[in-house]
Amino acid sequence: MANFLSAISEFLFKDANILIQMRDWFFAQAGNILLALILFWIGRYAIKWVKAFAVRIMTKASYDSAAMSFITQIINYALLVGLVLICLNQIGVPTTSFIAAFGAFGLGIGLSLQNNLSNLASGLLILIFKPFRAGHVIQVGDVVGSVKSIQFMYTVITTKDQKNVYIPNSLLTSQAVTNIVYTTERVIPFTFDIGYNNDHHEAIKILKNIFAADKRVLNPKNMEIGISEFGDNSVRIAAYARVKSKDFLAVQYGIMSDVKDAFDKYGIDIPYPQRVVYIQNDPQHVVYIQNVDTSTGEIKGTKKKATTTNVEIDNSLES
Numbered sequence: 389m390a391n392f393l394s395a396i397s398e399f400l401f402k403d404a405n406i407l408i409q410m411r412d413w414f415f416a417q418a419g420n421i422l423l424a425l426i427l428f429w430i431g432r433y434a435i436k437w438v439k440a441f442a443v444r445i446m447t448k449a450s451y452d453s454a455a456m457s458f459i460t461q462i463i464n465y466a467l468l469v470g471l472v473l474i475c476l477n478q479i480g481v482p483t484t485s486f487i488a489a490f491g492a493f494g495l496g497i498g499l500s501l502q503n504n505l506s507n508l509a510s511g512l513l514i515l516i517f518k519p520f521r522a523g524h525v526i527q528v529g530d531v532v533g534s535v536k537s538i539q540f541m542y543t544v545i546t547t548k549d550q551k552n553v554y555i556p557n558s559l560l561t562s563q564a565v566t567n568i569v570y571t572t573e574r575v576i577p578f579t580f581d582i583g584y585n586n587d588h589h590e591a592i593k594i595l596k597n598i599f600a601a602d603k604r605v606l607n608p609k610n611m612e613i614g615i616s617e618f619g620d621n622s623v624r625i626a627a628y629a630r631v632k633s634k635d636f637l638a639v640q641y642g643i644m645s646d647v648k649d650a651f652d653k654y655g656i657d658i659p660y661p662q663r664v665v666y667i668q669n670d671p672q673h674v675v676y677i678q679n680v681d682t683s684t685g686e687i688k689g690t691k692k693k694a695t696t697t698n699v700e701i702d703n704s705l706e707s
Contacts, residue, residue, distance in 0.1 A: 424475040431471040439463055458515055458538050507541040510557035514538060519560075520567045527566040528555055573606065574636050576629045580647060581622035583657035588615060588623055591656050598646045599629055604639050606630045622659045 439460050446456045515538065520526050524535050526545065533547035542554040568574070582591045592613060600608040607630040616626035631639045651658060 420479045424478040427478060428471060428475050431467075431474070435464060435467045435471065438467060458511060458540070461540065504541055507557040510561040511538060511540060511543075513561055514543070514557060519565055520569075524567055524569040526568065528560060528563070531555065568633060572633055573630055574633050576631060576636060576640050576643075578627040578629060578640075578643065579616070580625045580627070581619065581658055582625065582651075583659045584623060586623070586656050588625065590654070591651075592625060594650050594654060594656070595625065595627055595647065598643060598650060599627065602639065602643065602646075604631055604635045605643075606632070621661050 442460060442463055443456055446459065514520070520535055522535050522537060525533065526535060528545070531545060531547065531553050533545040533551075533553065536544040536546045536552065538544075538557075541557065543557055543560055545553045545555060547553060580591070580595065582588060595613060596608070596611070599605045599611060599613075602608075605611075611627060611629060613627040614625065615623060617624040629639065629643065648658075650656075
């Protein structure tokens with residue numbers, strides 16, 4: 389047997405004694421290896437018990453599911469690393485030098501993964517200060533959706549069209565986050581445009597009647613409503629309706645539909661910018677372009693030299 393191991397060791401490692409030394413070490417440490425395996429097996433069940441105990445404690449403390457998932461992952465990996473070190477120490481592996489080497493390696497990895505560590509730290513801050521929880525509807529930039537989970541590096545948000553958006557945790561602690569769930573009431577900022585030739589008093593009266601008819605609007609009598617701006621093409625009327633948070637979108641869609649129907653019924657124009665182009669064939673090939681405001685009838689004209697295309701169009705018009 390020894391000759392066979394020597395031959396294999398010579399072939400693989402160019403040293404006839406390596407496999408023999410490994411065999412001798414294995415038999416010498418057989419009891420410690422068996423004990424290390426038993427410790428690892430028992431330790432895995434102990435880690436599961438600790439995780440379950442932590443979940444029970446956090447449940448009684450009213451932690452949300454995302455926070456519990458995040459913390460249990462940290463507990464699991466931390467205890468698992470400790471268990472592996474204990475088992476290695478049991479079979480005679482010098483864990484002190486291993487820990488030092490692992491620390492140096494971890495430092496290098498940490499320097500190269502600064503953004504990821506920032507995301508991890510931001511995730512811990514989110515769990516501590518709780519600006520939002522799983523199930524809350526938040527807005528981050530242009531993204532609006534329900535918080536699905538808070539993970540090590542990312543927070544997962546499910547949008548209205550059922551897309552999962554993964555936002556780095558560092559962004560959630562470095563910019564404005566709007567949490568819609570924490571407020572029971574919200575204000576819908578409406579903006580309606582009418583033509584300059586329409587009676588704005590009548591338009592505002594129509595709008596007030598529409599808001600008063602919708603029982604979901606909480607402030608129909610003292611609502612802030614009036615002209616907010618004289619635009620280039622329209623008179624802009626602003627209105628701020630206060631509603632329950634759960635009725636926000638339903639009221640917004642319903643009011644907009646009712647306003648369109650009422651404006652059509654009473655002849656209130658909803659103007660839009662329109663450009664009318666006149667092509668005139670003259671000796672200098674000048675094209676006159678006039679912008680017509682459909683609400684006021686005002687004409688603003690400009691002119692420029694015609695291109696070859698303009699000339700061809702003029703000639704086709706003559707024919």
